[in-house]
Amino acid sequence: MAAAPHLVDPQDDPAGGVCGELNAGLDRLDADLDALARAEGVTARHLGAVMHELTRLVNRTHALHDKGAAIADQIDVASRTGARSTGQWLARVTNSDPRAAHRQASRAAAAGLGVPSASREEPGLELVGPDDGRTGGDGSDGDGAGGDGARGQTVTPTGRAQLAGEISREHVEVIQHTMAALPSTVTEEARAGCEAELVALAVGHSPRDLRQLARRVLERVGTAEEQVDAHEHDQVAAQEERAWERSSFWVRDNGDGTMHGQFTVPTLAGQALKTILDAMSSPRRAGTGGRDVGQAGSTVPRELPAWLDTSLDPRTRQLARQQRQGQDLATLLTHLPTDHLHDKTAATVLVTTRLSDLQDVTGRVGSTADGEPLTAGQVRQIACQAGVVPVVLGSESQPLDLGRQARFFTAVQRAALALTYTTCAADGCDIPFGWTETHHLQPWTAGGRTDLANAVPLCGHHHRALDRGYEHTVRRAGRQVVIELARRRT
Known part of the structure; x- marks a missing residue:
C-alpha cells in the first residue's frame, strides 16, 4: 500500500502539491498569452496552433476533473458524507449546478475514468484503504481510493481519448448516448467497432456534427443498410418524442406595457418560427444597391437596416436585429x-x-x-x-x-380584399396579406367609407408610418392601389 500522492498541500497552501505546480504553470501561460497579445506580426496560423493546444489542455483538465468525480463514485463518497448521491456531493464541493454535477458523475463512471491507467500503475500499489475500501455503511471518511468496484474494469476508448485531450466532454456525452442507444442485437465486437469509429469521428468534428453522423455509425461496421435505416428512424422518433415532452412556455407581465417569457419547442417548430421572422425582417431580396423593386417594377431608395450597417459595432447591430425580430413577432402574434x-x-x-x-x-x-x-x-x-x-x-x-358598412372592415371584406392583394400595398413591401391591417385610403374621420373601394392592406410598419405623418402618394396599378412613401413630414 502506498501513501496518497500530494495533489494538494496538506497545509492548504495554494502553491503546494501537484495542483499548486499546475496553477503556477497556468500563471506563466497567462503571462505568455498577455505577451502574445502585445506582440506584432502574430499570424493566424500561429494563433490557431496556440488555440489548438489550449483546447487540448482544457479537454485534459475537464477529463481529470471527471476522473476525480469517478474516483469519488468508486469510493462511495456519498455514503461517507451523508450525501444522497455522488452528483449531490460534487455539486456541494464544486459549487456547480446539481443537474450538471449528476451528469458529470454519470459520464465519468461510464467512461471508466476512476480506473487507474495500467501504464502508470506502480508495482505493488494498492489503491484501497485499511478496510479494503469497504465503508461498512457508517458514513466515516476512510483513507482508501478504490475498492472492489474498480477491479475488473478498464478505461473505455472514449475515456482514454478524453484523458489525452483529443475530445471534449460534449463529444463524450454524444458517444455515450449513441452507444447506449445501439440495439441489443449488436454484438460486442460490433459495439467495440462502433465506439472506435465514434472516437475517430469526434477528433475531427464538432459535437453537433458528430451527433448527426452517429445516427448511422452501424453502417461503418458493416451492418445491413435496412437495419441501419431502421435504427436511425428509431433514434429520430425517440428524439422527436423527447422534444415534444420537453416543450414548455411561460410569460409574465412586466407592468410597463411589455411582457417577458421563454419557450422550448421542437426544432421543426422553432425553425419554422425563425424562418418566418427572418423573412419578415430581411431586406428585399429583389432589390440591389440599397433599392427596393416596387410592385410595378420601379425602384425606390431604401434605408439600410441597422443590423446590416457595418459602421455600427457588432453588439449594436445584434440588438437592432433582436429588436426588429421582437417587433415582427408581436405583429405575427396579433x-x-x-x-x-x-x-x-x-x-x-x-x-x-x-x-x-x-x-x-x-x-x-x-x-x-x-x-x-x-x-x-x-x-x-x-x-x-x-x-x-x-x-x-x-x-x-x-x-x-360583402358586408354592411361600418366603422371597421369586416372579415368578409378582408376576404374579398385578399382576392386583389397578396402582400402589403406599400411599394416594394412583400409582407404577406395575412399579416396586414386594413387601412382607409380616405380616413374615416374625413368622411371615408368602409367599403372595398376605400380599403387597402398595409403591414404594421407602413401603417404606423402613415399614422406618423409620412408623405405618400397613391397610384393605381390595375385592380390594386400602390402607396409610395416619400419622407416624414417635419
Whole structure:
C-alpha cells in the first residue's frame, strides 16, 4: 500500500502539491498569452496552433476533473458524507449546478475514468484503504481510493481519448448516448467497432456534427443498410418524442406595457418560427444597391437596416436585429388565425363562386384561394361544416355585397380584399396579406367609407408610418392601389 500522492498541500497552501505546480504553470501561460497579445506580426496560423493546444489542455483538465468525480463514485463518497448521491456531493464541493454535477458523475463512471491507467500503475500499489475500501455503511471518511468496484474494469476508448485531450466532454456525452442507444442485437465486437469509429469521428468534428453522423455509425461496421435505416428512424422518433415532452412556455407581465417569457419547442417548430421572422425582417431580396423593386417594377431608395450597417459595432447591430425580430413577432402574434379555436374546423376556407351557382344544384365549378377546383355541391357541403367565406362574384368577377358598412372592415371584406392583394400595398413591401391591417385610403374621420373601394392592406410598419405623418402618394396599378412613401413630414 502506498501513501496518497500530494495533489494538494496538506497545509492548504495554494502553491503546494501537484495542483499548486499546475496553477503556477497556468500563471506563466497567462503571462505568455498577455505577451502574445502585445506582440506584432502574430499570424493566424500561429494563433490557431496556440488555440489548438489550449483546447487540448482544457479537454485534459475537464477529463481529470471527471476522473476525480469517478474516483469519488468508486469510493462511495456519498455514503461517507451523508450525501444522497455522488452528483449531490460534487455539486456541494464544486459549487456547480446539481443537474450538471449528476451528469458529470454519470459520464465519468461510464467512461471508466476512476480506473487507474495500467501504464502508470506502480508495482505493488494498492489503491484501497485499511478496510479494503469497504465503508461498512457508517458514513466515516476512510483513507482508501478504490475498492472492489474498480477491479475488473478498464478505461473505455472514449475515456482514454478524453484523458489525452483529443475530445471534449460534449463529444463524450454524444458517444455515450449513441452507444447506449445501439440495439441489443449488436454484438460486442460490433459495439467495440462502433465506439472506435465514434472516437475517430469526434477528433475531427464538432459535437453537433458528430451527433448527426452517429445516427448511422452501424453502417461503418458493416451492418445491413435496412437495419441501419431502421435504427436511425428509431433514434429520430425517440428524439422527436423527447422534444415534444420537453416543450414548455411561460410569460409574465412586466407592468410597463411589455411582457417577458421563454419557450422550448421542437426544432421543426422553432425553425419554422425563425424562418418566418427572418423573412419578415430581411431586406428585399429583389432589390440591389440599397433599392427596393416596387410592385410595378420601379425602384425606390431604401434605408439600410441597422443590423446590416457595418459602421455600427457588432453588439449594436445584434440588438437592432433582436429588436426588429421582437417587433415582427408581436405583429405575427396579433395576426394569427384564431377561428380554429372554436367548434368549426381548423381553417377558414375562401371559396370563389357565383350567386347563380349557389342557387343551382348543378352549378358551375368554384375554386379555393389557391385555385383548387370545387363543384358547387362541394362548396355548399363544406360551407355547412367549416369556416367558409363565400365570395360571390358579379358578371365581371368583382366581389359584391360583402358586408354592411361600418366603422371597421369586416372579415368578409378582408376576404374579398385578399382576392386583389397578396402582400402589403406599400411599394416594394412583400409582407404577406395575412399579416396586414386594413387601412382607409380616405380616413374615416374625413368622411371615408368602409367599403372595398376605400380599403387597402398595409403591414404594421407602413401603417404606423402613415399614422406618423409620412408623405405618400397613391397610384393605381390595375385592380390594386400602390402607396409610395416619400419622407416624414417635419
